[in-house]
Amino acid sequence: MKAEGANDFDVDNDTAITLVGIMRRAEHHIRSNSTVMAALDDINSGYLEKFSIGSDTLRGEIGVAGDATLSRALERLELRLSTGQSNEPWGWDTTTPCSWLLSSCCWATTTLRRCS
Structure with missing residues (x-):
């Protein structure tokens, strides 16, 4: 089971075998999805931008993996x-x-x- 904790996601070949690698792959595809990107752009430019202080711009990210660890994968x-x-x-x-x-x-x- 310990091997499942390795991040074997290969961006170039779009492959993953371990649980952590599969989570990283899913995260990659979710962040690349046009609907998710459009929603994130709306959130950042239409809402979070208003909460910026000085030159510090508040921005959000949408995703599922967060801290893609084996424990986190098993919890899900x-x-x-x-x-x-x-x-x-x-x-x-x-x-x-x-x-x-x-x-x-x-x-x-x-x-x-x-x-x-």
Whole structure:
């Protein structure tokens, strides 16, 4: 598992195999997306620019990886459980954490329930 912590993202070949590398690759593509770039430009020029003090310009960045470490990658994963009898997974919904969460390579549990 320790090897998954290596950043093997190759910008020139657009490849990655490790979890951290895959996160860096995703971050690269998200930041290069035209919609994300347009939204960021609107935020920076239409809103944050007003909060600049003197020559210090306040600017924002949009992304997902932040500190792309193995622990961070594992924290963002979710485990969905299913009985295999239907297409309704057990796991995570957008309002209440449920199922199992990976956090720093340790299992943490919360209430398991069918998510709607």
